[in-house]
Amino acid sequence: MKDDTVKLDLKPGGPATERPISIAIVAMGGQGGGVLTGWIVDLAETHGWVAQSTSVPGVAQRTGATIYYLEMMRPGEGGQKPVLAQMPTPGDVDVVIASEFMEAGRSILRGIVTPDRTTLIASSHRSLSISEKTAPGDSIADSSAVTDAIGVVARHEIVFDMNAMAVQNGSVISSAMFGGLAASGALPFARDAYYDVIRKGGKGIEASIRTFDAAFERAVKGDETPPVASSDTPLPVAILPERLRDRRADAMLTRLRTELPAQAHGFAYLGLQKVVDFQDPAYGDEYLDLLCDLARRDHAANGDAHGFEFTAMAAKYLANAMTYDDVIRVARLKTQSTRRQRVADEVGLKDGQILNTTEFMHPRIEEVASVLPVGLANWLKSRESLYAWLNRRIDKGRRVHTYSLVWFLALYFVGGLKGMRRKSLRHQTEVAHRDAWLADASQALVKNYALGVAMLTFRRLIKGYSDTHIRGQSKFEKVMQATKSIAERDDAPEWAQRLLTSAIKDASSDDIDGTIKTIESFTRA
Template identity: 35%
Template sequence: MRWLRRLRRGCPRRRALSLVLRGADRPEPLEVAKAARAGPPRRDHATGHGVSESRLFSILIPAVGGQGGGVLAEWLVDAATVAGHTAHGTSIPGVAQRTGSTTYYVEIYSGDAKDPPTFSLYPVPGALDVLLAPEFLEVGRAIELGMPSPEITTIVASTHRLFSIHEKMATGRAIHPLGELEAAARAFSRTLVAFDALAVAREHGSEVNAVLLGALAASDALPVGPDAFREAIQKKGIQVEANLRGFDVGLARGREGAETPLPVTRRPFRTPPALAESLTVFPDVLRPLVGEALARLIDYQDEKYAALYLERLAPFVGADRDHALAEIVARHLAVWMTYEDAIRVADLKTRASRFERIRRDARLKDAEIEVTDFLKPDLDEIYGVLPYRLVAPFARWAERRWPRGRSTVGQHVKTTSILGFLRLWLLAKLRPLRPISYRAQREHERMERWLTAVRRSAEWNTALACEVARAAQLVKGYGEVRRRLTGLFDDLIQRALQAGSLETLQGRKATVATELTAAYRRLVLQGPEQEGKAAALAADVMTRLERNEPDAALAAITGSGAGG
């Protein structure tokens, strides 16, 4: 069967095609009794987007759950029908951004409806006319599969990001750079129309799919006019007014030539008025960061707690101090001091702004909304909010009893009910007890050890001090994950100080200690599978340093693949 002639996809056949397999005297199979009929509909592409000849157009929609990819595909099919063309749509289900997004594929034939082609269920890589992506990472996925072509493909995409599971699961920062996605989209598209459709949709009370449909209509990539798209939206009958509004906004945005992603807008830094004078001792480059940190700390606890932050940061600030080190310490210290305990979680879940946001996102003005929070605290998180003196003996017993993990208590709390809300609200009211809680005692003891290690490292080498300061990035997560990472953090700090002290005694500038600290942190941030490698590397490097073999130690770090 492998010698059968390959039939071109899209060629209509009215009957079986007879073939003669090639033999020794026939290099190619021969077609028997070739039918006298017109050629198949063309899939080659015209030089311009405004197409008048008969051919087949292919549109791929790699959808993210909840953004209306199915409705968008139906709009395309209905609009093509309204415009007098033949269209076909299909979908391949998937779990968005986990095992692959749900892809919707539409083909539109602009020729004679009496002689339609055989439509395909899936696009041909490199022969795609339109890639319509409701989320920017999906453009990268399609490029990886080879779908778009720089000669023929129009890419219409929203530049906002919904982080994938792999980006969220990583211990370190694994967010795919927006600049790389933009560069790839430009390289693999004939025309790129990209902007933050989610922000536009929210601003005008519409949906992303309607805004992108308008941008597609403005691109003239399909033989379908704006009026046909509007009629398709009306025919579908789903939030017609809002979707038409979004379509018109997207149409206008597409005609403006929105070919580049909008710059990422950041919330301006805040400065609490009560502590504004305290910022005068900081250099200009640090004031916005410290101001935001103070606002965050006051929201988390109170002004006294924010003053403690300034007190801890003071040794790293001054005319003779390194501003880069001060910035690293200021950033990580603020995040660490606002660790999310059960009190903080309860506080955030019972704020009025949260319920307002849920109602706004659901776009339900008068309907009753039920919110159920799924909580699974372990013993550490439960007794961690209680006073240290009260629960310290029990905590020590629990650590001996369950050294590899504590028991968890699964809870489903209906926060919109009176009892459910009251339960979390009362927990949030324990905030005044936080400074004397068992969790606070443990966290602040570790913070002080970290700050002491940073100051000690700064005496040897500023680069080493910066790496020790960055090690606070490992202190994150909840439950067993946090216990595991804080254990690695403690080991890293100990190794950094040992290596730095040893190199100083040997008359060097703690170069190996700096590289080891950076490599250890990078390995841990790559994920749990690299944590054992980080510990083994540290042990190997320390052994080489004790033998006064710095070059061999550096070679071991470089060979680990985590060197700078």
């Protein structure tokens, strides 16, 4: 058989020299990963080195980071240029720079951090992923495993809160990571050379150099206590003011302070602010009415011996229940100036630039009908043909340009409907569900204090709107009914916690169904 393969003369251009220096940077959008890569390339080329960088973008909305990879090497004898790789190879990376703590952990899982070669430079702060934010409860990943792994798999590590340092000095995290890189000694360049690169940027030079210096000194000095990125969410701490300027607000504050136990003041103060912002002061009075009633029940159940935990948990979860997500709230949040400013900060909006956002919305007729007054909503739902006709025209995905005139005015109008919210079908439904939940928890409190508290925490399962809200409510009902079936057992609080944990972690409901079957097996025995 004839071999038609074309064979090229691929002789080496010269003798092999030292290996290149390889650097992998893992950063999320808006954190200056591209800027940092450019700085390092400029640093190398200024000193006569050959440098090459590539990048693989991550998925949008914080489900993946962009990986920047660069290699640098001195040219060979006679100015021969080296052949540099475009992607990191496990076991062959000299420096890994991670802009967020869990991204450092993912770099370890990829195998690009190795104990014989790699210097790991990482920020210890957390930036939560979409999966952590959208889970129906506390699904923040445990970062302790990353902390343990760093001390084992990296040859040298520089880990501290670079994001906080950058904010404190009025810059961005890329400047802090650049300072950490300079302090690591991984590159054969003097400190002044790093300054020269930063000064070429032309903007924010002073803040960038301040952040660079602070990070450099912090990396050189080190810390006796290794930084740990904690996954625990601290309890909110609120110092109650002595007085408030608004007379009605001051009256509510006085009532909160005098009618509720001190252990609940922090949650109650924050909860009161939340419900008033959601609706109006009258809604805040309703919140206090309900909470004070629960506090009296707590006191009757010897709550003092339990640190009034029932009232404290009620203050937190009752506020969440009363500030449910409906289309009015969603529209109002999207048109707030604070939200626009936050987006502008995240994308690094500069002077003279125009910000546009495109959001995907898929409303259903159920959401539209739910904001109508109860009588009108029920009338509409009773007309099946009309209801279906409207649904065919509403139930469509739409790309909404939030800051265009037409869409902004439409969203602003919907957000302004909060004055009629308490007459809506959705509010009636939410109130009925809320009152039934509080009644179940209060009834359990009489015989089993811990069980009453556990039932209050079931509210963690309900969040969002549309399909997300329906799924959460379905899980809530499963957990509540299963718990009520074993309410007479001494170990009911422990089983309630198992049910809640299963429901939070399980997207498909297989785990929670398995736990319920286990409970049914011994209740039938």
